[in-house]
Amino acid sequence: MKYLKLGTIVNTHGLKGEVRVLCNYYGNNFPWQPKSIIYLHSNNEYQPLTITNVRHHKQFLLLTFAKHDKIELVETMKTKDIVIDTDEINLDSLPWTYNDVMNYQAFDASNNISLGQVIDFVDNNHQGLWEIEMIDGNTFFIPNNKAFISKVDKTAKKAYFNMIEGLIQHD
The missing domain is CATH 2.30.30.240 (PRC-barrel domain)
Structure with missing residues (x-):
């Protein structure tokens, strides 16, 4: 598998498991949708996460994930990268990588x-x-x-x- 970084979780937002993501070039151009699967990259491991909600706040993207509806469940995600598996998306939708x-x-x-x-x-x-x-x-x-x-x-x-x-x- 080949992964493409979309951004970094910089903090939590509120108490209901929402995370604040600072997106890179690809993250800003990625079609963020509920039910999409992305991966949390930590210690050379890739944990799949299903997006349940997406919204924008200032320069950040705010995401919530299935089964992560409390702040305690997402606090360890801070400073971790969010990536996608390039085999699971259509790279032709991106101009280049x-x-x-x-x-x-x-x-x-x-x-x-x-x-x-x-x-x-x-x-x-x-x-x-x-x-x-x-x-x-x-x-x-x-x-x-x-x-x-x-x-x-x-x-x-x-x-x-x-x-x-x-x-x-x-x-």
């Missing part, structure tokens, strides 16, 4: 000039940043935003970006 884009070639969409290679995707819980390593070894970041991403070609393993002045700093 972190692992997909590693080592993709990066190009300027306006002139098809190589920018370098994608070496990391930094998830800052808001929009994320693509880290690109240029041929000279220097790196720069491109915001994970539709304004900057022109196209991600999974087949050719290429990513095309709409570049703006100042995105790459020259010495």
